[in-house]
Amino acid sequence: MFRKQGSTTKEGIMTITASAQPQQRQWLAQLDLTFSQTAHGSRLSHIKRNGPLSVQKAFYPEGPDCAHVYLLHPPAGIVSGDELYITAKTEQNSQALLTTPGANRFYRARENEQIGHALQLQDTAYTVAANSRLEHLPQETLIYPNANAKNNLTVNVDKQGVYLGWDVISLGLPAIGKEFEQGKFEQLTQIYIDNKLAIHDRLVITPENKLLLARAGLANKPIIGTFYITAPSKLTDKLAQQDLLDALRLQVEDAELNKHVSISLIEDVFVIRYLGQRSAECKKIFIALWQTTRQALYQSQVAQPRIWLT
Structure with missing residues (x-):
């Protein structure tokens, strides 16, 4: 069910009401995925979808125990009034990796006389069961100038589960010299371990708060990447956590990226x-750190999603 404003009928059915004006074009889309462990390995056991969100069949470049799934959004971008809701759950002993075939885009917002620049929303919620693993490794997200974008992520991880997830945000289109001078971008990430909040990370970029330009903010650097790693049951003591932290920091140092990358450990969550x-x-350093983490947690080589190589 869409998690948005609505009303309940006397029959107990929730009806959805659009936040944008009805005469404006908009997409309300929902995708719910469930992964289960079977006799044949991890399988995408349940799919529910509405609107322009879908998936292909699962791929298995690492063998049957880890399903690689590509999240597909055929419009290739989010415009004013669009609301995308994605949920995924890994049941006990299952493993899944979610990625995208290309960059996500929050386009320039349309202006409406009554409501101003209509919101563009993507809301993602993941649940990771005991002895399961979920990896959320999308391509970058482009925030076009004059967008009004909101990107939410909520992850609830069982203490016996593993979550690895990143996002790479481009404010504006720096490759072609279009800076994010006007518009709004808001991102909220919350990570729970055994239903206890471990990470609450909120970022709001507007022309008024000057966070993009401020030296104490983003110092006019348009690319923001965040990579979260939590595996409490795999890193059961402080020594194991420190060993991984040292390995990741050494890798950043070897890549000569100390000025651009920081790594912290907060409430059993590595924040890169x-x-x-x-x-x-x-993306290059995140992939390298992901491979190191996988090797440390599972002592096995990792196969990159094939779509990254096309």
């Missing part, structure tokens, strides 16, 4: 941040 000028640089 990139701030710089190039999304390709951010």
Whole structure:
């Protein structure tokens, strides 16, 4: 069910009401996925979809125990009034990796006389069960100048589960010299471990708060990357956590990216941040850190999603 404003009929059915004006074009889209462990490995056992969100069949470049699934949004971007809701759940002992075939886009917002620049929303919620693993590794998200974008992510991880997830945000289109001078971008990430809030991370960029330009803010660097890693049951003591932290920091140092990347450990969650000028640089170091983490947690080589190579 869409998690948005609505009303309940006397029969107990929730009816959805659009937040944009009815005469404006908009997409309300929903995608719900469930992954289960079967005798044949991890399988995408349930799909529910409405609107322009879908998936292809699962791929298995790592073998049957990890399903790689591509999240597809055929419009290729989010415009004014669009609301996308994505949920995924890994049941016990299942493993899933979610990615996208290309960049996501929040386009320039349309202006409406009554409501101003209509909101563009993507809301994602993941649930990770005991002894399961969920990886959320999308391509970058482009925030066009004059967008009015809101990007929410909520993750609830069982203490015996593993979550690895990143986002790479491009404010404006720096590759072609279009800066994010006007518009609004808001991002909220919340990570729960055993239903207890471990990470609450909110970012709001507007012309008024000057956070993009301020030296104490983003220092006019348009590429923001954040990579979250939590695996409490795999890193059961402080020594194991410190070993992984040292390995990741050494990798950043070897790549000569200390000025752009920081790594912290907060409430059993590794928080890796990139701030710089190039999304390709951010993705490259995130992939390398992801591979190191996978090796540390599972002592096995990792196969990159095939779509990244096309």
